[in-house]
Amino acid sequence: MSDSRTRGEEPDKSITAGPRVTVGPNPPVGSNPLAVPNPPAVPSSPTGPGPSVAYSFPAVPGPAAVPRPAPVYEMAGAGTVEPRSARALRVLQYYYLQQGLNHEVADELARFSMLYRHQRSAEPEPLNSHHIEFVLFGTVLVNGRIWGGNYLLGNLDLFTDVPSVNRLEQVQFLSATRTVRIPRKALRSVAVRNLSVVRMIHQRLMTYVLEFEDLYGTDACKPIHRVARLLFHLMYQQGLGAKILSGALDPHVVTGPTQRDFANALGLGVSTVEKSLKELREHEILADTSNGRMNRTYRILDPTELRAIGLGATLPGTGGA
Secondary structure, eight states: OOOGGGGTOOOOTTOOSSOOOOOOSOOOTTOOTTOOOOOOOOOBOTTSSSBOOOOOOOOOOOOOOOOOOOOOOOOOSSSEEOOOOHHHHHHHHHHHHHTTOOHHHHHHHHHHOEEEEEOOOSSOEEOOTTEEEEEEESOEEETTEEEOTTOEESOOOTTSOOOOGGGSOEEEEOSOEEEEEEEHHHHHHHHTTOHHHHHHHHHHHHHHHHHHHHHHSOOSOOHHHHHHHHHHHHHHHHHHHHHHSTTSOOTTEEESOOHHHHHHHHTOOHHHHHHHHHHHHHTTSBOOOOOGGGOOEEEBSOHHHHHHHHTTOOOTTSSOO
């Protein structure tokens, strides 16, 4: 088909290649004639350059808040738990306050703790690795050593794995004993958030080291001095427990260990311990008893003199012991 434009004829207007585009005056060279005109300028923000545009979005409701359940820790183990009463809670709070903690931390630890009673046991048994017990009063035999109130039963190294059963301490309750039991994980959860709890644990560990060296370290003291020192220590710790549980016990009466227990703990002969106790009774520092070597009760009549003997003083009226 020949091109009509070559013959000077009008082109067929019914045939078009696309829609017509109408443009205004000739655009500047290099511009796009099909470009969309710029939108009107938006006033700049008074606080800085750029447009200030406020957007409004519909509020989207979030998921309903689900209360977190309180953590549950294992409390099973030897001993009998005391009822959870208001008085028991006050005792727990007061105990932690006596350890140098503030009211908020003491209240939190008290909520995780329980009071326990232990009867005198015939044989040692391994400590439960899932909780820690603070002895309020009583006498316990731990790995052959005699301890009284304010002693700690359990692994205080909270930030390492629990030791294997073969490494756990062996404890024997030599008398009726009351303790504060708290799950190990609960104590750790509070300790990681409160430096004061870490400080309390550190102080307890340091106190244990000093007391062990003082009571069971190798020194040149005579047997009667060592026996008197251990008796005074047990009496003193008993007194601390009596302040927390007022009326529960006589702080001047130590019960539990036999003369053989004293001998084994101090590395002395039974006859040597018997002689030392006899001399303390003859000088009316201890009350006289008639139960012999199986005696388990020691009434201190003169705590001041007993302490002096434990520090190395001679018995009254004698030149030595």
